[in-house]
Amino acid sequence: MSTLMLVADLTKRPVVTLGGEAVAQIKDTVFDAAGGQITGFTLAGRGLLSGPLKQSLPWSGVHALGPDAVMIPAVEVLQARDAVVDKGEAGSGQVRGARVLSDAGLELGTVLDAVVEGGTSGRVAGFHVATTEAMGRHERRAFLPAHGRLAMTGDTLVIPARLAERAVDDLAAADLRKGTER
Amino acid sequence: MMLLSQVLGLSVISAEDALPAGEVAGLGIDPLACRVSELYLKSTGSGDSVPWAQVRGMGPDAVIVDTAAAEAGRESPHSRAHKRLLGKRILTEFGEDIGTLTEVTFDPETGAVGDLYIGRDPTPVPGSRMVGLGSYALVLAAG
Numbered sequence: 649m650s651t652l653m654l655v656a657d658l659t660k661r662p663v664v665t666l667g668g669e670a671v672a673q674i675k676d677t678v679f680d681a682a683g684g685q686i687t688g689f690t691l692a693g694r695g696l697l698s699g700p701l702k703q704s705l706p707w708s709g710v711h712a713l714g715p716d717a718v719m720i721p722a723v724e725v726l727q728a729r730d731a732v733v734d735k736g737e738a739g740s741g742q743v744r745g746a747r748v749l750s751d752a753g754l755e756l757g758t759v760l761d762a763v764v765e766g767g768t769s770g771r772v773a774g775f776h777v778a779t780t781e782a783m784g785r786h787e788r789r790a791f792l793p794a795h796g797r798l799a800m801t802g803d804t805l806v807i808p809a810r811l812a813e814r815a816v817d818d819l820a821a822a823d824l825r826k827g828t829e830r
Numbered sequence: 831m832m833l834l835s836q837v838l839g840l841s842v843i844s845a846e847d848a849l850p851a852g853e854v855a856g857l858g859i860d861p862l863a864c865r866v867s868e869l870y871l872k873s874t875g876s877g878d879s880v881p882w883a884q885v886r887g888m889g890p891d892a893v894i895v896d897t898a899a900a901e902a903g904r905e906s907p908h909s910r911a912h913k914r915l916l917g918k919r920i921l922t923e924f925g926e927d928i929g930t931l932t933e934v935t936f937d938p939e940t941g942a943v944g945d946l947y948i949g950r951d952p953t954p955v956p957g958s959r960m961v962g963l964g965s966y967a968l969v970l971a972a973g
Contacts, residue, residue, distance in 0.1 A: 662966070664921060664925070667964050668965070668967045669965060670966035714921070715925065716925055717921050717926075717967075718925055767924060
């Protein structure tokens with residue numbers, strides 16, 4: 649099971665125990681410093697009036713990241729908010745808007761969102777990018793695959809030029825969209 | 831095998847004095863044991879329950895329970911999560927919503943749960959796949 653999903657779509661997804669109780673919803677997704685892996689989630693309470701929770705969900709506590717819910721073994725896996733936020737440097741807010749440069753020094757565009765692998769992986773599979781003319785593409789938005797280690801600081805992402813050639817217009821075209829469509 | 835929908839609304843009669851104890855409002859299910867754990871009654875106050883062990887017989891026309899059980903049921907705590915089982919959201923352990931519960935079959939003798947029917951899918955899922963039942967969803971293990 650490795651369905652791909654946009655990180656923006658994870659927001660508000662319910663966090664459900666294997667016992668069938670919804671204990672929270674996703675507020676924000678936190679990545680490791682290199683932006684290659686989800687390290688956890690900050691949480692909000694469920695319902696209209698509930699705000700952010702003091703607890704967070706480290707990736708180690710995730711049973712599976714699914715298209716309709718984030719499954720956890722039990723409520724005990726939730727930890728203090730600092731446990732997740734301190735470890736990861738790049739919140740999804742910082743990933744969005746980052747400048748994308750090819751290793752040939754060409755500015756390719758800006759990151760609209762990250763694409764992650766669901767299930768038990770939590771790996772960043774690619775980025776949804778608003779492209780510049782440098783990409784030479786008709787479509788102004790494209791999905792760029794991310795393989796292996798990423799070179800990423802807070803506001804800049806450098807990717808190999810050969811990956812830029814493998815950009816696709818939508819996740820379905822690359823057979824990547826499975827599971828995020830409903 | 832009996833259907834959950836078939837049992838709902840059946841009158842519950844106490845074996846000792848043949849007095850009506852109420853109507854079946856629902857079944858409580860132990861997902862890991864894969865069996866019926868209790869019977870919820872309506873119309874005798876709010877939300878009585880009878881443990882499965884006190885159910886003497888269950889047929890097409892009535893459910894017979896021990897008198898004592900029906901009375902004890904009034905005080906026994908029970909989980910709201912198990913009420914309204916039909917229509918319950920079903921999630922796989924991979925976090926995929928696969929529909930709502932439309933029918934449950936069970937053995938009226940032993941209380942063992944047989945199959946679960948999901949949405950309009952005519953092919954049932956074995957009850958042994960249940961891993962959890964809460965107020966939000968019924969969770970199934972990978973098939």
